[in-house]
Amino acid sequence: MSHWNPAPFAQQLLDLFASLLLLIAFAMLSQRRILTLIHLFAWQGLILTLSIADSAWLTHQPHLYYSAALTLIIKVLILPLLLHRLIRRLDVVWDVETLINIPTTMLVGIGLVVFSFNLALPISHFSSTILRNTLGIALASVLLSFMMMITRRKAVPQVIGFLALENGLFLAATSATYGMPMVVELGVALDVLVGMFIFGIFFFQIRETFDSLDIRHMEKLKEE
Amino acid sequence: MEIWVLLSFPLLGGLWLGATGQRAQAPLVNLLFSLATLGAAGFLAVRVLQEGRVSAWDEQFVVDPFNVFLVGLTAFVGMTTAWFSRSYVGNEVQHGRLSASRLRLYHGMYQAFLFTLLVALTTNNLGLLWVAMEAATLTTVLLVSLYRTPASLEAAWKYFILCGVGIAQALFGTILLYFAAEKVLGEGGNALLWTHLAQVKGQLEPTIVSLAFVFLLVGYGTKVGLAPLHNWLPDAHAEGPTPISAVLSGLLLNVALYAILRTKVLVDGALHQPFAGHLMMGFGVFSVAVAALFLMRQKDIKRLFAYSSIEHMGLMTFAFGMGGAVANFAGLLHMTMHSLTKSAIFFAVGHASQKSGTQLMTQIRGLIRTSPTIGWGLLLGALAILGMPPFGVFASEFLILTTAMHEQPWATPILLGALGVAFAAIFGKVQPMVFGPATGQRLPHPPAILPVFLHLTLVLILGLYLPPVLATWYRQAAALLG
Numbered sequence: 001m002s003h004w005n006p007a008p009f010a011q012q013l014l015d016l017f018a019s020l021l022l023l024i025a026f027a028m029l030s031q032r033r034i035l036t037l038i039h040l041f042a043w044q045g046l047i048l049t050l051s052i053a054d055s056a057w058l059t060h061q062p063h064l065y066y067s068a069a070l071t072l073i074i075k076v077l078i079l080p081l082l083l084h085r086l087i088r089r090l091d092v093v094w095d096v097e098t099l100i101n102i103p104t105t106m107l108v109g110i111g112l113v114v115f116s117f118n119l120a121l122p123i124s125h126f127s128s129t130i131l132r133n134t135l136g137i138a139l140a141s142v143l144l145s146f147m148m149m150i151t152r153r154k155a156v157p158q159v160i161g162f163l164a165l166e167n168g169l170f171l172a173a174t175s176a177t178y179g180m181p182m183v184v185e186l187g188v189a190l191d192v193l194v195g196m197f198i199f200g201i202f203f204f205q206i207r208e209t210f211d212s213l214d215i216r217h218m219e220k221l222k223e224e
Numbered sequence: 225m226e227i228w229v230l231l232s233f234p235l236l237g238g239l240w241l242g243a244t245g246q247r248a249q250a251p252l253v254n255l256l257f258s259l260a261t262l263g264a265a266g267f268l269a270v271r272v273l274q275e276g277r278v279s280a281w282d283e284q285f286v287v288d289p290f291n292v293f294l295v296g297l298t299a300f301v302g303m304t305t306a307w308f309s310r311s312y313v314g315n316e317v318q319h320g321r322l323s324a325s326r327l328r329l330y331h332g333m334y335q336a337f338l339f340t341l342l343v344a345l346t347t348n349n350l351g352l353l354w355v356a357m358e359a360a361t362l363t364t365v366l367l368v369s370l371y372r373t374p375a376s377l378e379a380a381w382k383y384f385i386l387c388g389v390g391i392a393q394a395l396f397g398t399i400l401l402y403f404a405a406e407k408v409l410g411e412g413g414n415a416l417l418w419t420h421l422a423q424v425k426g427q428l429e430p431t432i433v434s435l436a437f438v439f440l441l442v443g444y445g446t447k448v449g450l451a452p453l454h455n456w457l458p459d460a461h462a463e464g465p466t467p468i469s470a471v472l473s474g475l476l477l478n479v480a481l482y483a484i485l486r487t488k489v490l491v492d493g494a495l496h497q498p499f500a501g502h503l504m505m506g507f508g509v510f511s512v513a514v515a516a517l518f519l520m521r522q523k524d525i526k527r528l529f530a531y532s533s534i535e536h537m538g539l540m541t542f543a544f545g546m547g548g549a550v551a552n553f554a555g556l557l558h559m560t561m562h563s564l565t566k567s568a569i570f571f572a573v574g575h576a577s578q579k580s581g582t583q584l585m586t587q588i589r590g591l592i593r594t595s596p597t598i599g600w601g602l603l604l605g606a607l608a609i610l611g612m613p614p615f616g617v618f619a620s621e622f623l624i625l626t627t628a629m630h631e632q633p634w635a636t637p638i639l640l641g642a643l644g645v646a647f648a649a650i651f652g653k654v655q656p657m658v659f660g661p662a663t664g665q666r667l668p669h670p671p672a673i674l675p676v677f678l679h680l681t682l683v684l685i686l687g688l689y690l691p692p693v694l695a696t697w698y699r700q701a702a703a704l705l706g
Contacts, residue, residue, distance in 0.1 A: 209373075218381055
């Protein structure tokens with residue numbers, strides 16, 4: 001053994017990051033406090049950043065470093081800070097949401113994970129990249145965030161679910177391919193930021209009109 | 225060069241009006257910017273007609289006969305809607321429903337929306353197409369909630385969340401497509417360029433591409449308003465300002481369908497079997513049927529025509545799903561006819577509901593007496609959208625149905641039945657609104673009648689005679705769709 005080869009280690013680290021991301025997706029699904037939810041979201045962003053940086057190092061793709069930096073700035077710093085300021089100004093920092101049936105939600109979540117792994121299996125075979133294991137996890141965290149959006153009755157957690165969904169998509173982009181072209185990634189980041197501002201404006205409009213951020217008040221438009 | 229000019233007008237307009245949109249002349253400035261955009265689109269169309277294809281920025285933007293026709297349509301309807309919007313906004317301000325800051329938001333976002341649509345249409349990069357589609361949602365979401373009523377906030381929230389989630393599926397589909405393309409084209413920006421992908425479509429991995437198409441169809445299909453993903457559409461159309469309903473129905477739905485069609489070409493090339501076509505036909509027929517059933521139960525006039533849009537988008541999706549030269553030709557023709565007719569209807573509906581002070585159809589009565597032009601506009605528009613000859617919608621629907629009888633006989637009875645139900649529902653509701661005893665008051669601003677009749681005249685002319693230039697153009701575009 002002449003020298004230690006770090007590549008397998010970095011490879012395993014990638015799998016570790018991916019599974020941590022999935023774990024956080026589950027934690028978000030069952031988290032009732034808004035503040036903790038934001039912290040979890042920031043952690044998920046950080047893990048995504050590390051995972052992208054790790055794959056950049058593994059594949060020697062310099063543009064992935066930019067992508068990691070972009071994720072760090074937007075997903076770990078700007079978005080959580082914005083969310084923090086928002087919930088402080090909306091005065092919902094200590095809001096606790098009543099979630100019914102957490103065990104059932106978790107079980108359905110596990111079902112989703114199994115489903116995504118099955119869906120990703122035939123595709124992963126074609127992956128020439130060393131990151132093939134993570135595609136299933138990425139799809140699973142997309143679906144879990146999707147489910148979180150469905151089960152929540154308040155506006156802020158729904159939006160956090162939406163942002164977490166974007167995290168899952170970014171993991172998919174870096175795991176299936178070596179990241180999207182830079183111009184696309186910048187465009188997506190811009191959309192996410194603008195979207196966040198619009199969500200912020202919305203929160204205030206909703207509260208002004210309904211005196212609460214509970215979206216139960218917004219189920220009037222139906223076909224009778 | 226022409227592409228840059230085309231894109232710069234709405235972008236500059238958005239910035240300019242975002243700063244000064246509350247001024248008294250802002251509606252006029254909005255119209256002038258839209259006119260300039262239409263002019264630029266005209267120049268671009270002439271060049272594409274001469275050269276076949278125009279590209280810019282290392283092929284990141286490419287305009288061919290298929291998208292130039294949609295660029296032209298978008299710029300035209302964008303212009304006439306800005307025209308209608310002048311009178312509509314004037315009346316709303318008089319009624320005290322719009323404050324200065326909301327006017328600024330409205331005008332700025334209107335131009336920004338046109339900008340995102342034109343970027344989505346002209347870009348050759350499927351990733352940028354996604355970015356522009358998402359940006360189109362972002363620009364319109366605050367317009368849907370412009371009146372800040374509880375119902376409009378709910379509609380906007382639903383629109384934002386549903387389209388956001390939908391479009392996230394489309395991003396996953398785009399990622400999968402990139403994944404398949406990268407193996408053939410290598411890494412880097414070129415692997416998402418449609419023209420490059422179209423050259424190597426036969427070598428793309430079928431499993432990945434078909435999965436990618438499912439995600440793309442569900443994602444962009446949400447924006448097209450395909451059932452069962454259509455929930456946001458009637459609410460967003462009904463609660464927002466009427467000019468926005470007109471551009472959502474007439475333009476946004478088309479552009480979303482355009483995104484699906486571009487990817488369908490790639491999938492067909494990779495799979496050598498009509499997988500994408502079957503999916504689209506299924507969604508299309510289902511949307512037509514669902515929309516027809518819901519049409520009967522509507523009370524709100526804008527919801528009624530929103531469901532009619534779902535029906536027609538379903539019909540187009542079905543036509544493109546069948547594929548082949550005739551069906552694609554019919555689909556493109558129907559796209560044009562539906563855009564023109566539906567926006568004309570929304571112009572008439574906007575004035576009618578401003579006059580009556582309500583969108584409830586039971587309270588809109590006797591339009592033909594209080595304002596004959598709006599009444600006739602609504603009546604003729606409704607007849608045109610229901611596929612009455614000699615309007616153009618008849619020609620395109622006839623082509624779609626005859627092709628369906630030939631190639632997909634199973635679908636014909638469903639489509640015919642749904643069209644019949646839609647006829648009974650819409651005509652039965654429009655007739656008493658136009659005739660019957662008069663209600664309603666005079667509008668402080670004269671209604672913009674010209675755009676309504678300009679659109680309807682175009683639909684009538686195209687129904688009677690399709691100029692050879694236009695026919696060749698449609699044929700070239702249909703050929704690009706395979």
